[in-house]
Amino acid sequence: MAEEKAENNAERWEGSPESISYKPGKGAFLALLAASGLGLALIAFSLWVIPTIGLGNIHPWLPYVLGGLVLLVISFLLIGTLFIGIAALQGRFLVKSTMFRGLLVKLFLPVMFMAGGIMRIPRIKIERAFIEINNRMVRASCGKRFKPEKLLILMPHCIQFDNCKIKVTRNVRNCAACGKCEIGELLSLADEFGINLFISTGGTVARRKVYEERPDAVIAVACERDLTSGVQDAYPLPVWAIINKRPHGYCMETGVAISEIRQAIREMIT
Numbered sequence: 001m002a003e004e005k006a007e008n009n010a011e012r013w014e015g016s017p018e019s020i021s022y023k024p025g026k027g028a029f030l031a032l033l034a035a036s037g038l039g040l041a042l043i044a045f046s047l048w049v050i051p052t053i054g055l056g057n058i059h060p061w062l063p064y065v066l067g068g069l070v071l072l073v074i075s076f077l078l079i080g081t082l083f084i085g086i087a088a089l090q091g092r093f094l095v096k097s098t099m100f101r102g103l104l105v106k107l108f109l110p111v112m113f114m115a116g117g118i119m120r121i122p123r124i125k126i127e128r129a130f131i132e133i134n135n136r137m138v139r140a141s142c143g144k145r146f147k148p149e150k151l152l153i154l155m156p157h158c159i160q161f162d163n164c165k166i167k168v169t170r171n172v173r174n175c176a177a178c179g180k181c182e183i184g185e186l187l188s189l190a191d192e193f194g195i196n197l198f199i200s201t202g203g204t205v206a207r208r209k210v211y212e213e214r215p216d217a218v219i220a221v222a223c224e225r226d227l228t229s230g231v232q233d234a235y236p237l238p239v240w241a242i243i244n245k246r247p248h249g250y251c252m253e254t255g256v257a258i259s260e261i262r263q264a265i266r267e268m269i270t
């Protein structure tokens with residue numbers, strides 16, 4: 001019924017596919033990833049070299065014990081860099097472990113932002129590439145294993161038609177599915193699969209919803225910045241992140257490709 005209404009409505013808003021590039025270049029991301037991995041390995045190596053002289057005075061074996069530990073850390077960092085790089089290049093992840101996703105989310109990404117700032121690479125480029133690779137990792141490490149009722153679709157409030165008087169943030173089922181924005185279609189999609197849909201007024205409310213609902217995984221739609229911080233905050237919870245469309249700019253009648261959400265659902269549910 002929602003779809004019929006949407007089709008019949010002459011004022012149906014389609015959004016603008018041109019508003020965002022869904023295929024971000026990976027060159028800058030890979031360069032930053034390699035620089036971050038090598039930089040961290042170098043720091044770890046320095047942590048061994050510098051105190052080695054002093055440790056040798058305490059016990060002759062201590063420099064080698066510390067050296068072994070540092071070697072493990074360096075190996076882990078370099079292997080992580082390699083695996084994440086392969087995931088970025090080939091779209092497949094060699095090890096189905098959330099550990100490497102954590103390495104990217106919690107360690108490499110902040111270092112890459114710092115390195116990107118020094119190299120004057122726009123932050124949004126790093127965020128777009130990160131989002132794409134995060135989704136690949138989520139699919140590789142934990143895809144197709146969630147029950148629909150344990151999934152949560154999180155949408156930003158700015159997707160709503162600006163002049164709509166209906167309050168959907170408390171209860172999305174208040175939506176009359178008039179077709180002027182995509183909330184009606186999203187509701188139909190959520191009902192089709194039996195998934196919980198929530199329209200959030202902001203990041204704090206979204207985080208509280210996740211805390212209250214305790215889903216096994218989240219499909220989130222937002223701008224690059226909000227998605228990146230959301231994925232970081234939610235880790236280890238898997239978040240499939242979808243960048244919104246912004247035909248009117250940020251935070252104003254944004255949109256989303258429903259087909260992308262449908263695909264994400266299919267990739268995640270059992």
Ligand code: SF4
Nearest residue numbers: 161164175176178181
């Ligand atoms: S939220 Fe309002 S404008 Fe959007 S589909 Fe529902 S009723 Fe229509």
